Amino acid sequence: MNLIKQHDQKLLENKTAHLPWFVVQFIEHKLPERSPSSLLEYARDFELFFRWLIGEGLSHASKVRDITLMELEALTIEQIDSYKLFLQIKRQNGLSSRERKIASLKSLFHYLSQIAEDEQHYPLLKRNVMAKLSSHRLLHPDLIATRLKGKILEDDEEIGAFIEYIMHGYLRDIQDNKQALHYYQMNRIRDLAMIQLILSSGLRVSEIYNLNIEDIDMNKKLAHVYRKGVHDQTLKQGVFFAEAGKNSLHQYLTIRQQIYQPIRGEKALFLAIPRGQKQGKRMSKRAIQQMVTKYAKAFGKPYLSVHKLRHSFATSYYAKNDIYKTQKQLGHSSTETTQIYAQLTDKTMAHAIEKYKYNEQ
Known part of the structure; x- marks a missing residue:
């Protein structure tokens, strides 16, 4: 368990x-x-x-x-x-x-x-x-898709802009806040690794929280996690992540020991140093949520959360793959849930065609 x-x-x-x-x-x-x-x-x-x-x-x-x-x-x-x-x-x-x-x-x-x-x-x-x-049928895909509109990163361009903001834009916005600047400089690489991993795999916050170092296979780009709804909770399943996630994880792993100096025997992948302490421990689920919310609000997407980063990944992934691959990647027990992304993808592609420019002959 x-x-x-x-x-x-x-x-x-x-x-x-x-x-x-x-x-x-x-x-x-x-x-x-x-x-x-x-x-x-x-x-x-x-x-x-x-x-x-x-x-x-x-x-x-x-x-x-x-x-x-x-x-x-x-x-x-x-x-x-x-x-x-x-x-x-x-x-x-x-x-x-x-x-x-x-x-x-x-x-x-x-x-x-x-x-x-x-x-x-x-x-x-x-x-x-x-x-x-x-x-109310709250789980109807149309209804959920409508509620998510404007609250997720809706295409690859916006996902890229969010990552760029965390890398550079957030620093400009907190230049005059010494405390925020200190924590950003210490945790930026970790935060990027976590957000890139979610945006390149669709992992849930509980799956991110539970990750240990040995759960990551960098060669195969696999994260081994306990999936929600699986009857046998003693077995982990492999979830693929994209190259961007691999690169960010590699950068984080090179500084993990030096920056966080984990307590003896700490296996957690993502660490945080509790206030008043000097050694890193497993980053809490709440701290992960707060970290994402911090960047999201500053970026101008106040409703963005870890779960909505998962929705953002899924929308982008579904636009390039079929519903069955999306279902398996996200760990859904039914394609009914995955239908949400069919609705979101339709809206995203409609928005993309509006931005398309061409010269009339």
Whole structure:
């Protein structure tokens, strides 16, 4: 099991200790088919909902773990609508986040009313209010492509401009900021290697985080990673990266030991020196996200993130390859997800033809 999943497994165990028994039963039912990371998100969604129930007086429980099935059976559509408003207004969740939280609840209520049984073989939940809700098809490729428009690097020219900015433009923008200048000069080569690797392979942030030095095969241009959704999480799969990624990685590996002076036995590929310390440790997932966001905002693409760098790679890759190669490169379990890039590529190519100049005869 990779490092993130080990961490999330411990967090999940701690979280379920404070949830109702029927939620623990649901999570145990889902364990064979869902990763600890996914189940941790479920658990967080349930805890938020249960705390809202208590706060609204819809449960007599003083603790989340004491909420009863009868209290869930008594819920009305109007009350669920109130919860959705709470998510939108008080929590300031966007549509995608709200729908994901509601989908988690629908999955729990479905399990309790259709799968789980009591000792007399009756459903644990006699009335399922969530069955009356309809959810948006948020995973429809057209919808996702529309949402990504303007939030990714949409062609090779823009990808090149972003890399050039990190190499030179960002330095000009921080000349008067001594602290920013210090960290940039120390980490520029590492940051470029990481971003170039994502933009030349489409790796996820969790896959980047988990990389060890021995996972990189420079000769074959392969990164060996734990892929999301693969049942056997003890096996790593090889993901190809392009020449640009290889060149940047080579530059980083030549300075990794000297700049970061890793602690003894540290195998992580990408290192950072924690504040107040002198030796490098595995760069955290959050630090990777913050690093990309820092450059993205300065570049004028504030919505750009690690995941959107992956989308940027995929859009460019799909324009030159078929859907099945793109699916395999990205580690998608279905071509339905990969269809997003068909939509984005159509828009990118339409934009490219508008820029095309020629002399009329």
